[in-house]
Amino acid sequence: MKRILYMLLAITLCGLLCACGAVETAAETAAEPPAVDLDLTRMSSTVIFAQINRMMMVPDEFMGKVIRVSGELDVWQDPETGVVYTSCIVWDATACCPQGLEFLWAGHDYPDGFPEAGTAVTVTGRFETYMEGANMYARLADASLEWEP
Amino acid sequence: MIESLGLYFSFPLVRYALIVGVLIALCSSLLGVTLVLRRFSFIGDGLSHVAFGAMAIAGVLHLTDDMLFVLPFTVLAAILLLRTGQNTKIKGDAAVAMISVGALAVGYLLLNLFSASANLSGDVCSTLFGSMSILTLTRTEVWLCAALSVVVLVIFILFYNRIFAVTFDEDFARAAGTRAEAYNLLIAVVIAVIIVLAMNLVGSLLISALIIFPAMSAMRVFRSFRGVTVCSAVLSVVCAVLGILISVIVGTPVGSTIVAIDIAAFLVCCAVSGIKGGIRK
Numbered sequence: 001m002k003r004i005l006y007m008l009l010a011i012t013l014c015g016l017l018c019a020c021g022a023v024e025t026a027a028e029t030a031a032e033p034p035a036v037d038l039d040l041t042r043m044s045s046t047v048i049f050a051q052i053n054r055m056m057m058v059p060d061e062f063m064g065k066v067i068r069v070s071g072e073l074d075v076w077q078d079p080e081t082g083v084v085y086t087s088c089i090v091w092d093a094t095a096c097c098p099q100g101l102e103f104l105w106a107g108h109d110y111p112d113g114f115p116e117a118g119t120a121v122t123v124t125g126r127f128e129t130y131m132e133g134a135n136m137y138a139r140l141a142d143a144s145l146e147w148e149p
Numbered sequence: 150m151i152e153s154l155g156l157y158f159s160f161p162l163v164r165y166a167l168i169v170g171v172l173i174a175l176c177s178s179l180l181g182v183t184l185v186l187r188r189f190s191f192i193g194d195g196l197s198h199v200a201f202g203a204m205a206i207a208g209v210l211h212l213t214d215d216m217l218f219v220l221p222f223t224v225l226a227a228i229l230l231l232r233t234g235q236n237t238k239i240k241g242d243a244a245v246a247m248i249s250v251g252a253l254a255v256g257y258l259l260l261n262l263f264s265a266s267a268n269l270s271g272d273v274c275s276t277l278f279g280s281m282s283i284l285t286l287t288r289t290e291v292w293l294c295a296a297l298s299v300v301v302l303v304i305f306i307l308f309y310n311r312i313f314a315v316t317f318d319e320d321f322a323r324a325a326g327t328r329a330e331a332y333n334l335l336i337a338v339v340i341a342v343i344i345v346l347a348m349n350l351v352g353s354l355l356i357s358a359l360i361i362f363p364a365m366s367a368m369r370v371f372r373s374f375r376g377v378t379v380c381s382a383v384l385s386v387v388c389a390v391l392g393i394l395i396s397v398i399v400g401t402p403v404g405s406t407i408v409a410i411d412i413a414a415f416l417v418c419c420a421v422s423g424i425k426g427g428i429r430k
Contacts, residue, residue, distance in 0.1 A: 042156070043156075043157070044396075044397060044398060044399060044400030045400040046284065046396050046397055046400045046401065046402075046403065047157060047162075047163070047397055047400075049284075050162050050284035050285055051162065053285045054161075054162055054285065057285070057287060058287070
């Protein structure tokens with residue numbers, strides 16, 4: 001009887017050890033950033049601007065893709081609704097035309113943890129569109145945010 | 150560098166820009182020779198400003214596809230400016246200047262008064278200098294530009310001899326039975342189409358460079374009309390492709406980069422001409 005109990009205890013402990021390993025693996029997987037489908041940080045400002053413009057014009061082409069972009073953090077609050085929108089702003093080659101890409105930083109609501117507006121940031125997120133009223137907008141959802149302290 | 154080029158070529162917007170850029174450069178260079186020889190080099194500027202004014206009106210009227218309005222408007226202006234006649238009260242360069250400046254001013258005024266754009270100065274800047282337009286074409290616009298360019302090329306090839314005759318000696322061409330008025334009208338329409346297309350490549354303010362520089366560069370090296378035309382076309386296409394690729398890789402405005410390379414090509418042709426002249430002596 002005791003042998004059986006010891007064997008059951010050993011099997012149970014082995015099972016617990018395996019489960020712990022699975023949790024650690026899941027944590028590591030969650031910590032790894034998703035594979036980037038479109039890395040705009042490797043491109044010239046001309047192409048970055050044109051690519052973001054294309055995202056606004058032909059959003060279906062980018063739906064669900066993981067996009068990485070660098071620019072300036074911009075924050076805007078709708079005076080009527082009070083909703084705060086955070087976006088990454090890039091400038092064209094003549095520095096006269098800004099183009100912004102809204103993002104939702106996963107697990108953070110502005111200003112919790114956000115750097116100051118105007119800070120150079122890198123955003124990686126999944127492209128999606130959403131409706132507000134009758135208008136459709138695009139943004140990077142489940143995004144990660146990086147910047148130099 | 151090659152890896153970067155490969156990466157950029159994977160994007161449709163870069164491929165579209167190169168296709169349309171090559172076609173526009175080719176068309177503008179062919180008609181540029183005619184315009185330069187007829188002393189109408191600045192017609193490109195004038196018509197591009199008219200097109201800008203028409204785009205402003207189309208924007209104020211919230212027209213979805215402004216080319217349907219801009220193209221006929223610009224064609225009409227081209228016909229008015231380029232028609233030859235003895236009883237026009239306002240002659241060539243004055244007419245171009247009046248229409249050009251007037252359209253630009255009225256267009257910008259209308260945009261400031263009625264436009265709902267979130268970034269008016271940015272839109273105006275991009276339209277005037279062509280910093281980004283060629284890289285933001287939709288597939289429909291690419292097909293439209295390609296179709297119009299092919300039509301222009303076919304017209305030029307089919308009517309090459311008559312265009313040549315009307316360009317060099319209109320009175321003789323008329324005396325020989327050529328319908329000079331009809332061909333002048335055809336040239337005016339074709340120029341208007343090219344101007345509207347070329348605005349996507351280099352913007353309104355720099356269109357004249359796309360028309361003038363390849364022709365002037367070719368004239369430094371060749372003497373025959375055919376030689377100048379072919380050289381102008383080759384130079385224009387090469388400069389446009391280099392300009393687009395450099396602006397994409399380095400991050401410079403597309404229109405200005407193309408014009409800068411056109412200027413460099415002109416200087417090279419001047420040097421070649423100087424060397425050839427020195428060798429002959």
